[in-house]
Amino acid sequence: MTPALLRARLQAALGDRFPAALSPAARPAPELVSTGVAAVDALAGGLPRGALTEICGPASSGRTTLLLAALAEATRRQEACALVDAGDAFDPCSAAAAGVELARLLWVRCGDVSRFPTQPETRTVKRETFFLEQALRAADLLLQAGGFGVVALDLGDVPPALACRVPLTSWFRFRRAVERTPTVLLLLEQEPCARTCASLVLQLQNKQSAFSSQHSANPSLDPTHARLLRGLRLQVEVVHSGLRKLPRAAGIEFESCAAWAG
């Protein structure tokens, strides 16, 4: 009798009496929280707690807009949040305008040039690698401490080639650290790099930069000082979702609006 057949018989005989012993533990569907952007919530369902979510896109694709919206939503729920800023690119003024309560946000700024070893004999890595390692260590400490509603790791300015060289074990460790916790782990980058460790991957793209114009028919007639950058027209696409089945190439467009544009 083969082991598979024996197992099948045992399952048939005892499955009703001891279901938990013979079947893998059911993984409850993660709780989803709002991203702060209604269109993205409608598309992806929200951000999963206890899982890693990747927000990817090139410059001006709306990655930071989505991040700030998620942070604003979390601080509105009075949760403590943390942002590991690998490139020191976070703008507090912009975040406050997006509704982030800065007092509830722990901002960890990597990229301090003075901490980079200056002497050539002690300098064994490039500056970008040094700051990326700093950011990964900081994120690890934050996740191990626990208690944060959102932990965001901003690698938006890290070259994709470098971000992809981060070992998969790091992402796996992060995912394990947030599993069964109510923490939303967000990873902001140019290209997906956490591979199978990510539960949700959102790809963003800039469709158009919207400028106000008095002559809608021919904007070039406007004097430039009479125009305003009103916002960006963005497209978001779910590249991968381990949470629910989505139609292929699910995508949606939404607009980000500058604070001065009303």
Added chain:
Amino acid sequence: MFACLHLPDFPVAAMMRLEPGLRRQPVAVVDGAPSLERVLAANEAARAAGVEPGMALLQAEALSGLKLRRHSLAQEAAAHAALLDAATAFSPRVEDAAAGTVLLDLAGLGSLFGPPEKIARALAARCAALGLECRVAVAANPEAARHAARGFPGITVIAPGQETARLGPLPVDILEPPPEILETLDRWGVRTLRALAALPAVAVAERLGQAGVELQKLARGEGARVLRPVEPPLCFEETLELEHPVELLEPLAFVLSRLLEQLCARLAARALAASELRLTLGLEENVSSFTFQVSREPSQPETRNVKRETVHERQIRFPQPMLDGKLFLKLLQLDLQSHPPPAPVIKVTLTAEPAPPRPGQAGLFLPLAPEPEKLELMLARLGRVVGEKRLGAAELLDTHRPDAHRMNRFKVASPGSRVGTARNVKRETRNPHARLAFRRFRPPLPARVQARNGRPVSVFFRGARATVLDLAGPWHASGEWWTEQGWAREEWDVTLATAEGSASYRIYREGNAWFVEGEYD
């Protein structure tokens, strides 16, 4: 009823409190100027080995196995304060009788702690938890309790009316009579309290006067003085003078661990927590160059050549009162790794600022926030990784200068509180559209801008040239022109052609130089 806590050989007991490993070994404490040092006190094991108070240091050193320590007034003060803390944990009526001796009133404690025997055992256990092996005696009056504690080892409980019989075997000198009276009593052959108590009272009064009568009353255990209660000061300080200078963090951590253990036990005895820790390290003088090593592994060659300070002070404030020795030790270690002392350490003083502990139970439905203890430790560790000044909660400043903010220490905001910003920022509450975010380049990237008719047509930065697809501006901004930090600039919002399509940036001109301030994202 009254209880007395007494520490025999007080200088030795005070020293052993921080060195419990020496408890069963012969130990003597020496004092005096160099070359004139003499034994001040010795424990029982040392006395059995032949050590006597007053013995010269050279004689004491000749005895094998004897541990010698320097007399430390700071350690004695801390030990006495710990004794007061132990007594205060039981009764608010405590008398500071002498160095190493404390009296307390047990009236009304029966319903809380049980009969006097149980209270005495609990007192001894509390003292043991504070590192003090003290004698405990309970009697009907303070003087009888005091003499019993000084005369009998361990725990002694004297029932009311039994004082004369129980104190009888003790020697007369335990009453500390004046020398001339002691000499007279010795000539009479009166050497025990029983013998003194048995003398006719009138005859004693005729021959020794009022002092003799008082002594006889004490010998009979009839003292009826009133307790003089004191309010022990809330001073929590522990000091340890090191025999040899410490140059490594690891052995220093052991010292800190011992001090913290005692501090936490004392705070717990008074039902308090610490809101601040102050560490003062006494440094060795006349050190020309030194590297304090944070580990035994070879470190970067950073040698400090100049040493002027004689103390190295560090201060750690907690957002909420805490009482966790292991956490305190880790925080101190992380702080010393970041701020090592500039010379070998010869003295360690640790002071805790007491505060009422925070309420233990939090609500069930509070929003997510890290535990305060874990948060403090995590912030200290993060400070080691990225720098202490580069983490915290940002606060916008009340100015229009670009990127004006300061970093505050991150604290868990209380639920329901909403912290506003100083600046007139249009804050979103619930927006139908997402707000356009801005990513800053710190420092701004220098750029070369090609303009036509006053309008930028191409921007060169990050090693590449990009054509301007669309733009808005210029806007002139300036501020603080009345100070030396005045600023003035001309800003443009531009959309540049990129490999992925287009991207929007904010560029500005300051004087004749162009910079890219950041990208809209």
